[in-house]
Structures are given as C-alpha cells and as structure tokens.
Amino acid sequence: MKGKITRKHIVEMADRLFYQRGYEHTSLADIADFVQISKGNFYYHFKSKDEILAAVIQLRLENTRNMLMQWEDEGEKPEDRIKSFIHILITNQVDIKMYGCPVGTLCTELTKLNHASKAEANELLTLFRTWLSRQFVLLGLEADADELALHLLARSQGVATLAQAFQDEEFIKHEVEQMCDWLSCKASARQPAHETGVGP
Amino acid sequence: MKGKITRKHIVEMADRLFYQRGYEHTSLADIADFVQISKGNFYYHFKSKDEILAAVIQLRLENTRNMLMQWEDEGEKPEDRIKSFIHILITNQVDIKMYGCPVGTLCTELTKLNHASKAEANELLTLFRTWLSRQFVLLGLEADADELALHLLARSQGVATLAQAFQDEEFIKHEVEQMCDWLSCKASARQPAHETGVGP
Numbered sequence: 090m091k092g093k094i095t096r097k098h099i100v101e102m103a104d105r106l107f108y109q110r111g112y113e114h115t116s117l118a119d120i121a122d123f124v125q126i127s128k129g130n131f132y133y134h135f136k137s138k139d140e141i142l143a144a145v146i147q148l149r150l151e152n153t154r155n156m157l158m159q160w161e162d163e164g165e166k167p168e169d170r171i172k173s174f175i176h177i178l179i180t181n182q183v184d185i186k187m188y189g190c191p192v193g194t195l196c197t198e199l200t201k202l203n204h205a206s207k208a209e210a211n212e213l214l215t216l217f218r219t220w221l222s223r224q225f226v227l228l229g230l231e232a233d234a235d236e237l238a239l240h241l242l243a244r245s246q247g248v249a250t251l252a253q254a255f256q257d258e259e260f261i262k263h264e265v266e267q268m269c270d271w272l273s274c275k276a277s278a279r280q281p282a283h284e285t286g287v288g289p
Numbered sequence: 290m291k292g293k294i295t296r297k298h299i300v301e302m303a304d305r306l307f308y309q310r311g312y313e314h315t316s317l318a319d320i321a322d323f324v325q326i327s328k329g330n331f332y333y334h335f336k337s338k339d340e341i342l343a344a345v346i347q348l349r350l351e352n353t354r355n356m357l358m359q360w361e362d363e364g365e366k367p368e369d370r371i372k373s374f375i376h377i378l379i380t381n382q383v384d385i386k387m388y389g390c391p392v393g394t395l396c397t398e399l400t401k402l403n404h405a406s407k408a409e410a411n412e413l414l415t416l417f418r419t420w421l422s423r424q425f426v427l428l429g430l431e432a433d434a435d436e437l438a439l440h441l442l443a444r445s446q447g448v449a450t451l452a453q454a455f456q457d458e459e460f461i462k463h464e465v466e467q468m469c470d471w472l473s474c475k476a477s478a479r480q481p482a483h484e485t486g487v488g489p
Contacts, residue, residue: 111401113313189397196454197389197397201311211454239451239460240467247447251439254396254411260439267440 096134099124100144107145108184108191112198117141139205146209149191153213157220167227168276171241174221175268178248178261186256190249192217217242229279237275244268296334299324300344307345308384308391312398317341339405346409349391353413357420367427368476371441374421375468378448378461386456390449392417417442429479437475444468 102124106115117138121131135141164170178185188194192213199207221238230237248264251257302324306315317338321331335341364370378385388394392413399407421438430437448464451457 109401111313111398113311114402188401193450193454194397194401197394197450198311200453201309201388201394202314214451214454236463239455239457240464243447243451243464244444245447246450247443247445250393250397250446250450251414251443253400254414255439257439263436264440264443 092134095126095130096144099126099131099134100141100148103141104145104148107142107195109188112138112142112195112204113202142204142206143209146195146206146213149213150209150216153192153216157216167224168272171221171224171228171272172269174217174241175245175265175272178245178252178265182252182258182261185249185252185261186258187253189253190246193246193249214242225275228276230275241268241272292334295326295330296344299326299331299334300341300348303341304345304348307342307395309388312338312342312395312404313402342404342406343409346395346406346413349413350409350416353392353416357416367424368472371421371424371428371472372469374417374441375445375465375472378445378452378465382452382458382461385449385452385461386458387453389453390446393446393449414442425475428476430475441468441472 099120103115103120106120106123110119115138117135120138120141121128124131135144160170160173164173184191192210196207196210196214199210204210218235218238221241222234225231225234225237244264245268248261252261299320303315303320306320306323310319315338317335320338320341321328324331335344360370360373364373384391392410396407396410396414399410404410418435418438421441422434425431425434425437444464445468448461452461
C-alpha cells in the first residue's frame with residue numbers, strides 16, 4: 090500500500106514539474122529531489138524519465154476523463170457542459186498565464202522531440218475533442234459536431250498561448266465571453282430547423 | 290566578409306534546429322555539427338547557446354518585420370493584408386504540421402524555462418499584434434483594433450497547435466476560411482456607421 094502511495098506521489102510531482110519546466114528540461118534527478126525520498130526508493134519505482142512520462146500521461150488521461158464526467162453530471166444541458174470546458178481558461182488562469190495549457194504544451198513538446206509517447210499525449214486532446222463533439226451532437230448539430238469541437242479546442246489553445254505570452258487577464262475574460270457568445274449563437278441557430286422539422 | 294557569412298549561417302542553422310527540435314533539446318554541439326565548420330571557427334563566433342538564441346531572435350524579428358512590410362506593400366486594402374497573415378497557416382502548413390508555429394512554440398518554451406530571453410521572444414508576437422492592430426485601425430475599427438488583433442493571433446496560434454497534434458490539412462483549410470469570413474464580417478459591419486457618420 091505504501092509503495093502504491095509513493096508511486097502515485099512520484100507521478101504527481103513529475104506531472105507538476107513537466108508542466109512547469111517542460112519535459113526535456115526536467116531531469117530524473119530533479120524529480121527525485123522534488124519528491125524527497127531516497128534515491129533507492131525512487132529508482133525502485135521508476136528506472137527512466139520515459140517510464141515516468143508514460144505514467145504521467147496515464148494519470149492525466151484518468152483525471153481528464155473524471156473531469157469530463159463531472160461536467161456531464163453537473164451540466165443539465167449540453168450547452169452548460171461546453172461552457173464548463175470554455176471556463177477552464179478562467180478557473181486555471183493563474184497556472185495558464187505562467188505555464189500555458191498543460192495538454193497543448195506537452196503535445197507540442199513531445200511532437201518536436203518526436204518522442205515515443207507523443208501519440209499517447211495527443212490522446213489527451215482527442216479526449217476533449219470527442220467529448221466536445223458528443224455535446225455538439227446532443228445540441229442538435231450532428232453534421233458539424235467534430236468541426237465545431239475542433240474549432241473550440243483550437244480557440245481555447247490559442248487563448249492559452251497568448252495568455253502565457255502577454256499575461257493579460259482581461260484578454261482571457263473577453264475571449265471566454267466571445268466563445269460563450271459563439272456557442273449561444275450556434276445553439277440557437279440550429280433550433281429553427283430542429284423545431285420546424287426542416288432538414289434531414 | 291567571410292566571417293559575417295559564417296556567423297549568419299550559424300544563426301540560420303540554429304534557428305532551424307531550435308524550431309524543429311526545441312531550444313532545450315538542441316545542444317551547442319548539435320548546432321556545430323549541423324553547420325559543418327570546425328569547432329574553433331564555431332566558438333570564435335559564439336561562446337554559448339544563449340548567445341546564439343539572442344541572435345536567432347534578432348534574425349526572426351528582422352525577417353518578421355520584412356514580411357510584414359511586404360504584406361503591406363502587396364495588399365492594397367488592410368483586409369487583403371490581414372488575409373496574408375491568415376494565409377501563412379496554409380503557406381507554412383508542412384512545417385506547422387511537423388513543428389507547430391515557430392513563434393508560439395518558442396515563446397511557450399522560453400517562458401516555461403523562465404529564460405532570460407523570453408521577453409525578446411515575446412516581442413515577435415508583439416510585432417504581429419501591433420501590425421494587425423494597425424490594419425484594423427485602417428479598416429475603420431479603431432475602438433476594438435487591439436482586441437481584434439489579439440483575437441486573430443490567438444485563433445492562428447490555436448490552429449497551429451491542433452494542426453501539429455492532428456496533422457489535418459482539411460482542418461487548417463476550414464479554419465482559414467472561417468477566419469477570412471470573420472474578417473469580411475468585421476470589415477463590412479463597420480461600414481454603415483462609417484458611411485453614415487454615426488458614432489463618435
């Protein structure tokens with residue numbers, strides 16, 4: 090049991106360091122120092138940084154799935170759930186202004202490194218894409234659901250990149266409002282066709 | 290003269306490597322190997338990777354200024370010039386799908402590293418921001434010019450991030466069309482007020 094807790098603790102600390110400093114810049118020794126356990130205990134759990142990265146990505150996938158399920162439980166309408174996605178830019182703005190989006194920046198870095206785990210990291214983006222797409226389907230926008238999901242995901246990524254560069258809270262707030270307006274517009278646009286039974 | 294050419298060649302090669310592999314992942318030895326000159330000659334020009342990074346950022350700033358001037362010369366109307374900006378996503382899509390946006394990914398990486406040159410790298414984004422903002426002013430959208438510039442810059446960054454993750458050309462094309470539609474909509478929306486003299 091204690092070993093399991095230690096392992097989880099290492100992965101959580103590595104997750105934080107990879108996010109804050111970047112994967113390449115974080116050494117195995119940095120993680121061991123940060124976790125504050127003996128080198129022996131540390132290396133019992135993980136032999137390489139790649140192994141830790143794989144565990145970090147699994148942890149993030151698990152956390153993301155839980156977050157998406159929570160948004161689904163909390164939001165009665167698909168529009169509310171999509172708004173929960175849009176609002177993470179505000180909820181996490183302190184971190185985002187310092188380190189960017191944890192998902193986008195990891196995917197970008199691993200793709201540049203041509204790292205063996207890049208496909209697994211991209212799965213994180215795919216989780217959001219698939220989930221958003223499903224919400225747009227529920228909203229009655231089947232035909233464009235994936236396109237709308239990608240569009241919103243891209244806007245959210247772009248806001249995170251500029252938030253980190255310009256450190257501008259007003260900008261984040263304004264863009265979040267614009268995304269919510271865009272969503273309302275999309276949600277109401279499909280209603281006439283839906284209600285009058287026009288279309289396929 | 291020969292020394293100047295060699296120096297410029299080193300900076301261009303480093304620029305390419307930093308873009309393709311990331312700054313942190315590229316060593317001074319990698320650059321020296323890539324340039325294929327003697328170590329002595331190489332170290333005569335640059336003593337550290339930080340020095341090369343500073344020169345790379347200066348080169349990028351210079352190239353960006355030239356590109357913006359060219360767009361300004363080529364595009365008669367501000368709307369055409371802004372379209373030149375939007376279309377770099379298509380012009381450079383082969384590189385973008387592999388390595389993301391050269392500006393956005395460098396700024397993100399240096400901010401995470403808390404690197405001394407991060408402010409200089411952010412100047413690259415500021416160049417685009419200021420230039421786009423000026424075009425929106427010329428378009429008659431003074432009141433929101435900076436906001437519109439940031440919005441477009443964010444959308445462009447987001448498309449680059451997802452293009453790298455999903456390798457999807459159709460997505461890039463579709464988003465570029467949407468940005469052009471958005472621009473036309475903004476450009477025509479201001480005309481009534483402008484032409485009838487309504488507003489401040």
